[in-house]
Amino acid sequence: xDKHCRIGKSSLRFPDGPRIIAHSSLAGKxxxxxxxxxxxxxxxxxxxxxxxxxxxxxSTLQQEAAKLALKKAGLSxxxxxxxxxxxxxxxxxxxxxxxxxxxxxxxGLYGACSVCGEALxxxxxxxxxxxxxxxxxxxxxxxxxxxxxFRFPLGYGNQRPLSxxxxxxxxxxxxxxxxxxAVKISGITTGKVVDFGVKDSMNMGAxxxxxxxxxxxxxxxxxxxxxxDYDRIFTGDLGxxxxxxxxxxxxxxxxxxxxxxxxxGIEMFDSDTQDTHAGGSGAGCSAAVLSALIxxxxxxxxxxxxxxxxxxxxxxxxxxxxxxxxxxxxxxLVLEHCEEET
Amino acid sequence: xDKHCRIGKSSLRFPDGPRIIAHSSLAGKxxxxxxxxxxxxxxxxxxxxxxxxxxxxxSTLQQEAAKLALKKAGLSxxxxxxxxxxxxxxxxxxxxxxxxxxxxxxxGLYGACSVCGEALxxxxxxxxxxxxxxxxxxxxxxxxxxxxxFRFPLGYGNQRPLSxxxxxxxxxxxxxxxxxxAVKISGITTGKVVDFGVKDSMNMGAxxxxxxxxxxxxxxxxxxxxxxDYDRIFTGDLGxxxxxxxxxxxxxxxxxxxxxxxxxGIEMFDSDTQDTHAGGSGAGCSAAVLSALIxxxxxxxxxxxxxxxxxxxxxxxxxxxxxxxxxxxxxxLVLEHCEEET
Numbered sequence: 030x031d032k033h034c035r036i037g038k039s040s041l042r043f044p045d046g047p048r049i050i051a052h053s054s055l056a057g058k059x060x061x062x063x064x065x066x067x068x069x070x071x072x073x074x075x076x077x078x079x080x081x082x083x084x085x086x087x088s089t090l091q092q093e094a095a096k097l098a099l100k101k102a103g104l105s106x107x108x109x110x111x112x113x114x115x116x117x118x119x120x121x122x123x124x125x126x127x128x129x130x131x132x133x134x135x136x137g138l139y140g141a142c143s144v145c146g147e148a149l150x151x152x153x154x155x156x157x158x159x160x161x162x163x164x165x166x167x168x169x170x171x172x173x174x175x176x177x178x179f180r181f182p183l184g185y186g187n188q189r190p191l192s193x194x195x196x197x198x199x200x201x202x203x204x205x206x207x208x209x210x211a212v213k214i215s216g217i218t219t220g221k222v223v224d225f226g227v228k229d230s231m232n233m234g235a236x237x238x239x240x241x242x243x244x245x246x247x248x249x250x251x252x253x254x255x256x257x258d259y260d261r262i263f264t265g266d267l268g269x270x271x272x273x274x275x276x277x278x279x280x281x282x283x284x285x286x287x288x289x290x291x292x293x294g295i296e297m298f299d300s301d302t303q304d305t306h307a308g309g310s311g312a313g314c315s316a317a318v319l320s321a322l323i324x325x326x327x328x329x330x331x332x333x334x335x336x337x338x339x340x341x342x343x344x345x346x347x348x349x350x351x352x353x354x355x356x357x358x359x360x361x362l363v364l365e366h367c368e369e370e371t
Numbered sequence: 372x373d374k375h376c377r378i379g380k381s382s383l384r385f386p387d388g389p390r391i392i393a394h395s396s397l398a399g400k401x402x403x404x405x406x407x408x409x410x411x412x413x414x415x416x417x418x419x420x421x422x423x424x425x426x427x428x429x430s431t432l433q434q435e436a437a438k439l440a441l442k443k444a445g446l447s448x449x450x451x452x453x454x455x456x457x458x459x460x461x462x463x464x465x466x467x468x469x470x471x472x473x474x475x476x477x478x479g480l481y482g483a484c485s486v487c488g489e490a491l492x493x494x495x496x497x498x499x500x501x502x503x504x505x506x507x508x509x510x511x512x513x514x515x516x517x518x519x520x521f522r523f524p525l526g527y528g529n530q531r532p533l534s535x536x537x538x539x540x541x542x543x544x545x546x547x548x549x550x551x552x553a554v555k556i557s558g559i560t561t562g563k564v565v566d567f568g569v570k571d572s573m574n575m576g577a578x579x580x581x582x583x584x585x586x587x588x589x590x591x592x593x594x595x596x597x598x599x600d601y602d603r604i605f606t607g608d609l610g611x612x613x614x615x616x617x618x619x620x621x622x623x624x625x626x627x628x629x630x631x632x633x634x635x636g637i638e639m640f641d642s643d644t645q646d647t648h649a650g651g652s653g654a655g656c657s658a659a660v661l662s663a664l665i666x667x668x669x670x671x672x673x674x675x676x677x678x679x680x681x682x683x684x685x686x687x688x689x690x691x692x693x694x695x696x697x698x699x700x701x702x703x704l705v706l707e708h709c710e711e712e713t
Contacts, residue, residue, distance in 0.1 A: 119461025
């Protein structure tokens with residue numbers, strides 16, 4: 030890989046972009062009842078997935094996503110050289126216990142809900158450099174394990190403000206390889222920690238919008254592009270509140286995103302009927318929407334080029350309870366339709 | 372980078388290995404009173420570092436480590452293209468808040484105490500592929516934030532079994548670049564999640580030893596080497612209990628490690644006088660020992676080749692309290708003395 034893949038300040042270009050050769054999307058019951066329901070590979074009516082804890086349920090979700098992607102690609106786990114995985118839980122236990130059985134060398138990641146972008150970026154970097162014949166990215170979230178981790182016991186039945194998002198029960202797995210598949214990752218823009226001092230953990234859209242703005246601005250600058258060079262620009266899980274802030278922030282920078290912007294969290298649920306307030310969120314939200322909605326459209330050539338920007342809110346209950354702000358981070362990937370070569 | 376850098380099942384070889392051009396080691400008071408005290412760049416007598424919470428203290432530690440490495444290299448943070456960082460806390464808040472001010476595109480990592488190896492592996496991969504003119508790896512741990520996160524309130528004064536380790540208050544930062552500096556990273560071996568079903572979180576050496584064994588075996592096989600090809604093989608924080616298990620496990624595989632094995636956790640404290648039982652541990656332990664002890668010896672040529680294998684125990688209080696086992700992971704790096712070129 031020559032140095033010319035470096036572009037601008039924070040981006041890499043992969044002219045001969047690594048391909049996403051297989052992918053899977055798993056979702057919970059509520060997600061299955063949403064507008065994307067018919068598009069998911071698998072919907073679990075039972076949120077426990079037969080396990081005796083929410084965390085084990087999430088691990089199983091992640092493992093099943095990985096296995097399904099392998100099955101679709103006709104590969105065994107031994108044929109994957111490196112796995113990049115993450116989730117929202119403390120010490121990423123959903124991933125550790127989820128990928129254990131796969132027996133693949135693993136890089137554990139934490140980037141809150143942006144981790145799907147982080148994992149795919151590193152998988153693309155690894156494959157483009159020739160470090161792996163195949164790499165896998167897998168991320169998950171689970172409504173119940175996340176509520177338990179970050180908010181209130183489910184039985185408490187707390188009121189949720191309208192700015193709150195609903196953590197998606199879902200997972201996505203992606204196999205990246207040098208050839209095969211009709212979608213290539215032609216570039217990435219890696220995000221910084223962006224902190225506007227917002228302290229409201231029930232309004233994560235507001236916490237993350239500045240990071241999404243920073244990464245999108247940097248991306249367009251690094252690549253010398255404008256929003257119209259993309260069929261769609263998808264953020265991860267800003268939701269309805271964060272979307273408004275993002276569009277406003279970008280307008281202040283002279284960038285009009287409104288006509289091409291979508292958000293995985295907004296796509297996931299019907300906010301009018303599903304009581305999900307600002308939208309869906311979680312490390313499994315952007316992953317499942319990427320696999321179920323975005324990649325098929327790129328594969329068919331309905332869209333030629335999409336900027337996919339998962340967003341994350343960097344907080345723990347400890348940092349939040351100690352009065353710290355909630356900084357955000359966002360990682361961008363350029364996904365392009367291409368001729369399938371084998 | 373041609374594909375021949377792939378070697379064996381889990382390893383990469385960097386023939387023209389990226390260099391560690393600058394590094395820093397910060398430590399707390401107790402660590403400063405140990406055998407390595409005179410070697411640390413900086414020792415903090417005040418464990419709070421002037422902050423009002425242990426977590427903020429750890430963030431400051433990580434930020435100071437990064438700044439000191441930059442200062443030693445004569446670089447500004449803008450000259451670092453990517454940062455790979457991690458710590459032990461849920462949602463890696465020490466890293467998120469620690470690196471925020473540096474304004475560098477960041478990949479957040481979680482690999483428990485192995486994260487120094489994970490961060491350096493990804494930094495080396497990134498630089499060797501030409502993705503960055505410079506990358507930084509930074510990791511930390513703090514005794515008080517870790518006790519609060521994983522065990523008991525400090526004021527409770529619980530008894531600790533002799534198999535327990537003492538979480539190191541410390542941090543290390545490393546700047547990796549294509550040229551400059553007398554130590555190169557000539558290869559890596561990435562670990563898998565290895566689970567022997569051990570459930571004793573007060574005996575993390577026993578939890579991690581099987582992972583260290585797995586990574587060291589795989590490494591020697593991938594590279595076609597024997598322990599005698601290394602001046603020293605350093606594990607991260609197995610401590611006195613884990614060391615015995617590792618040597619026994621490797622002997623069962625026909626590998627005699629005893630004569631070349633060291634452990635960063637054992638080196639960190641004087642277990643006879645410092646009441647640290649099995650030794651030191653934590654994401655800052657292997658990082659600080661690497662910077663203070665191992666790299667200077669390699670720089671001077673006292674050692675020509677070292678295998679550095681940080682080890683991590685993958686648990687959270689949630690997984691532990693739900694009766695899950697404590698799997699381990701270990702990431703190996705080959706560090707070699709080389710002629711300094713500029």
